[in-house]
Every structure is written in structure tokens, then in C-alpha cells.
Amino acid sequence: MAQDKLSEDERLLEGAVKAADQTRLVRVGRGLRHEAVSAFEELFGRSPAVIVADGNTFAAAGRDVVDSFRQAGHACLEPYVFDLPDLHAEYPHVETVERFLASADAIPVAVGSGTINDMTKLASHHLGRPYLCVATAASMDGYTAFGASITREGSKQTFNCPAPKGVVADLEVIEAAPEGxxxxxxxxxxxxxxxxxxxxxxxxxxxxxxxxxxxxxxxxxxxxxxxxxxxxxxxxxxxxxxxxxxxxxxxxxxxxxxxxxxxxxxxxxxxxxxxxxxxxxxxxxxxxxxxxxxxxxxxxxxxxxxxxxxxxxxxxxxxxxxxxxxxxxxxxxxxxxxxxxxxxxxxxxxxxxxxxxxxxxxxxxxxxxxxxxxxxxxxxxxxxxxxxxxxxxxxxxxxxxxxxxxxxxxxxxxxxxxxxxxxxxxxxxxxxxxxxxxxxxxxxxxxxxxxxxxxxxxxxxx
Ligand SMILES: [Zn+2]
Structure with missing residues (x-):
């Protein structure tokens, strides 16, 4: 029964990805952080990758994502990991990510939830690059949505930018997401x-x-x-x-x-x-x-x-x-x-x-x-x-x-x-x-x- 239910959902997801015009790949499953490199290669071939995360999401998934690239012999630059206790999607942080990415000739991999995804989404767009997202919590519907919700000069705004080319959702990580x-x-x-x-x-x-x-x-x-x-x-x-x-x-x-x-x-x-x-x-x-x-x-x-x-x-x-x-x-x-x-x-x-x-x-x-x-x-x-x-x-x-x-x-x-x-x-x-x-x-x-x-x-x- 559970099998039928999931396969029905899988078909629906597949159809939804076909209908979408920006996101080409969505994978949902247990332990997928260890296979992030295969999703990446399907979309971007052997282009070098670079991870953007914060301390928590790096510990929860980012480190394993980096390992998956290194084990596959796939170039993965030194990651950018925010080291702030209470990180929010604020415009100056987007500029920080953008500066970092501008100096890295690589395709970004956002490892996180709304904040990291939205900031990487906008920074990647400013640089004209596609990106991959590794989702770490089922916290909102913005992973596959276009637009990034960012606070600028004190007010929350939605910036136009494309959705990620791909999303990998690791259920092991998401099940263990922080409370709330x-x-x-x-x-x-x-x-x-x-x-x-x-x-x-x-x-x-x-x-x-x-x-x-x-x-x-x-x-x-x-x-x-x-x-x-x-x-x-x-x-x-x-x-x-x-x-x-x-x-x-x-x-x-x-x-x-x-x-x-x-x-x-x-x-x-x-x-x-x-x-x-x-x-x-x-x-x-x-x-x-x-x-x-x-x-x-x-x-x-x-x-x-x-x-x-x-x-x-x-x-x-x-x-x-x-x-x-x-x-x-x-x-x-x-x-x-x-x-x-x-x-x-x-x-x-x-x-x-x-x-x-x-x-x-x-x-x-x-x-x-x-x-x-x-x-x-x-x-x-x-x-x-x-x-x-x-x-x-x-x-x-x-x-x-x-x-x-x-x-x-x-x-x-x-x-x-x-x-x-x-x-x-x-x-x-x-x-x-x-x-x-x-x-x-x-x-x-x-x-x-x-x-x-x-x-x-x-x-x-x-
Ligand atoms: Zn919403």
C-alpha cells in the first residue's frame, strides 16, 4: 500500500518536473547527500562545484556533500560556510555570497533551507550561473520556486530570479531538522x-x-x-x-x-x-x-x-x-x-x-x-x-x-x-x-x- 502511494507521488513529481521550465531534476530519498555528486553531474557534467552552507547545515549535510564530490574525483572548491549564530536572508549576506562566488569559477551547491537557498539563488542569478540545492528541512515551498525572499534595508522583498536547476532532498537530514x-x-x-x-x-x-x-x-x-x-x-x-x-x-x-x-x-x-x-x-x-x-x-x-x-x-x-x-x-x-x-x-x-x-x-x-x-x-x-x-x-x-x-x-x-x-x-x-x-x-x-x-x-x- 505504502509502495503504491509513493509511486503515485513519484509519478506526480516527475510530471511536475517535466512541466516546470527552470528546475530539471528533483530527487527525494534517504541518504541522498552522499550521492549529491551524481545529481550535479547529470546537470552540469564535470564543472567544478562549490558548496554554500551555514555551520548547522554544513554539519548536517554539507560535509557529506563535499565528501561525495571528493570521492568521485570531482573538483569541489573550498566551501563557503556562514559563521553567524542567527543567520537571516539579508541583502548584505547575498553580496557576501556573490563576492565569494565571483572569485570561484564553479557552480554553486546551496546546502540548507530557505535562508541559504534564497541567498544562493539570488547571488547565482546575479552572476548568471545555475545552481543545485540540497534541502535540509521541509520548512517552506521555496526550494523549487522562482524568486528569492530577502530582507533589504529593513523590509522583506521578493527578488526575481530563477529556481535552481536541481534539488536533492535527503530525508535522513530533513527528518532530523531543528524543531519547528x-x-x-x-x-x-x-x-x-x-x-x-x-x-x-x-x-x-x-x-x-x-x-x-x-x-x-x-x-x-x-x-x-x-x-x-x-x-x-x-x-x-x-x-x-x-x-x-x-x-x-x-x-x-x-x-x-x-x-x-x-x-x-x-x-x-x-x-x-x-x-x-x-x-x-x-x-x-x-x-x-x-x-x-x-x-x-x-x-x-x-x-x-x-x-x-x-x-x-x-x-x-x-x-x-x-x-x-x-x-x-x-x-x-x-x-x-x-x-x-x-x-x-x-x-x-x-x-x-x-x-x-x-x-x-x-x-x-x-x-x-x-x-x-x-x-x-x-x-x-x-x-x-x-x-x-x-x-x-x-x-x-x-x-x-x-x-x-x-x-x-x-x-x-x-x-x-x-x-x-x-x-x-x-x-x-x-x-x-x-x-x-x-x-x-x-x-x-x-x-x-x-x-x-x-x-x-x-x-x-x-
Ligand atoms: Zn509560503
Missing amino acids: MNASGYADLLAKIVAGADWLVAEALKVEPVDATAWEMMHSRLRTWVGNPDGIRHGDSEAVHCLILGLLVSGLAMQWTRTSRVASGADHQFSHLWDMQNHVHNGRAPSHGFKVGIGTLASSALYERLFTQALDELDADSLAARWPELDSIEADIRARFDLPELTAKALEETEAKYVDRDAIREQLLQVRAVWPALRERLQAHLVSFDELTDCLTAAGCPVRPEQIGISPARLRESYRQAYCIRRRFTILDLAARTQLFEPALEEIFSPHGRWPIDSSDGSHTG
Whole structure:
């Protein structure tokens, strides 16, 4: 049985690699760090290699990767190993890697997780070189994704750059990843469920069609991949295997569609918002996956509120008549954001997705027409808020916003802000356009709602 399941996954992964246009090779298995050289040679022949790692990832896998090259008689230059206690993907470090690589005539091999991969990805791109990644944790879906998430001048930005030519994921190393890392990747993968729902909404409202190939890649096995959260916490071999497969396929699906739509909806907008606000908790930024996990619950809570509404009975005319002009929305944004870059971003994105009253009326008529079928489709696709909470808890992820330093009052405000910072059509847009956003938030944060707001907690920006 387990054999069948894996071979089905292997076929899916193979198809996803074929569909992707940047990554040519993905290998997942136990002990593969010792065979990194064979993946490298398949892609780059006998070109010399050079490893980029940090102290932890070098000890966990990098040293064995270097040995695999040396034993094969394959030129492998002296590695670059970061020696910093708390390494983050920051632009000056990218420049350090770039300077180092510029002096080394070799193809980079990034040995690490998000931080090392993203920094090597961008530095390699600047030098016009391809690279190989050896993944050391199932911590996020960025291994096979294009773009690198790097902090520059205090704000986290996504830089355009190609995905690696190849990824080798050694399950022995990943199973033993530091606490919280695989949990974080689990939340990033679980989020694809609500992200998928957002795509269904966008398609039903004729905003953005679903790409059938990407949908099949992402969703045909997703329930299985996220089906053993307990196993993630305990480093169970099969659970971790499923997790890393799902994360790698997410990145490949993004390569296929050339956008992140397949892997990111309102769930990720919360996380992006908190990144842009430079949110820290106990002195450090919570992991990407942990922020996305709370965003996933936030999205789910809103879906569940909207499911109680008879959107097939909307009064399109009167709602359209009350739809605000762009001027007043912009004034609201200026009042809602205090960081200048964030305000500018919110204005730009909101303007890009603004539609006038006629268009709103048309869209609301479409909502009316499709709602019963759409709701049914969404309910069949989604899992409940309670089940998501149970899965995240079992995997070892935070489920209350306070666990990542976000008060309920701030989360409430985050809904409104997250809605503004991206043009992508999500459940947040459906709530706004049906003018059910405020009533839904009232419920979600009421004393009997998901996250009651303590009336003494008036802080909206925390
Ligand atoms: Zn993500």
C-alpha cells in the first residue's frame, strides 16, 4: 500500500518536473547527500562545484556533500560556510555570497533551507550561473520556486530570479531538522487548501481561471500529503516524505503557471503584511510557515462566516450604489497604514483591482447566480476551521495569533490591511465587494467568535 502511494507521488513529481521550465531534476530519498555528486553531474557534467552552507547545515549535510564530490574525483572548491549564530536572508549576506562566488569559477551547491537557498539563488542569478540545492528541512515551498525572499534595508522583498536547476532532498537530514522547521513547512503546505478555495472563487467570478494542470498537481494528492500532522512533529519518515514532496510540487506548480496563485491566497497576504510591518515576536520574526498558518485560519474563519450568508439573494443594485469611489478608499488606506512603503503598496495594489459601480453590479449578479453551486464546491474542497486547527496543533504549529505575537485586535485590523496590499482576488475581495467584510469581522472577533477581542486591548497595530 505504502509502495503504491509513493509511486503515485513519484509519478506526480516527475510530471511536475517535466512541466516546470527552470528546475530539471528533483530527487527525494534517504541518504541522498552522499550521492549529491551524481545529481550535479547529470546537470552540469564535470564543472567544478562549490558548496554554500551555514555551520548547522554544513554539519548536517554539507560535509557529506563535499565528501561525495571528493570521492568521485570531482573538483569541489573550498566551501563557503556562514559563521553567524542567527543567520537571516539579508541583502548584505547575498553580496557576501556573490563576492565569494565571483572569485570561484564553479557552480554553486546551496546546502540548507530557505535562508541559504534564497541567498544562493539570488547571488547565482546575479552572476548568471545555475545552481543545485540540497534541502535540509521541509520548512517552506521555496526550494523549487522562482524568486528569492530577502530582507533589504529593513523590509522583506521578493527578488526575481530563477529556481535552481536541481534539488536533492535527503530525508535522513530533513527528518532530523531543528524543531519547528518541518512544522513550519507543514503550515505552508496546509495553506494550499484555502489558497485553492480563493482560486475557485476568482474563477467563479470570472476574475482568473483555474489552470487545470497546476490544480491537478497541487490538489490531487494534497490531502494525503497533509494527512499525518502528528508524524511531522515526531519526524516520522513517511509523513516527512509526503511533506517535502508537497512543498517541492508547490514550487514546480508555480513554475508551470509562472505565478504564485496556486500556492498563495489570502492566507499568505497576512504573512506578507506582517513581514512588511517588520513584525517580531520575542525578538525575532516568526517563521514564514507559522505566520501563514495563522493566515490560513483567518481565511478559513472568513469562509465559514460567508457560508452562513445567502449571497444568492444579494441586492446587487443597492450594494453597487453604496460601493465607495476610489478616492474614499484611498483616504481609508492612508488612515489605515502608517509605514510609507506599505501605504504606497496598498494604494498601488488597491487601485489595480478597483472596479467601478457598473462592474461591481455585474460581479454581484454573478455572485448571486453562482453562489449555491460555488458554496457547495468550496465546502467540498475546504476543511473546517476546527480541523485545520487540529492539524496545525498536531504538527506543532501555533494556532492562536498571540502565539506569534499578534493580538486579536491586531488580527482584526490585519484582515483589512491584508485585503489592500495585493491585487490578487481572494475571499477578502469577495467579503469586501459583497459588503459583508465588517459584519463578518464583527462576528469573528465577538465574545462568542473565533478570537474574542478583549475590550481592554485597543491596540490595532501592536
Ligand atoms: Zn509560503
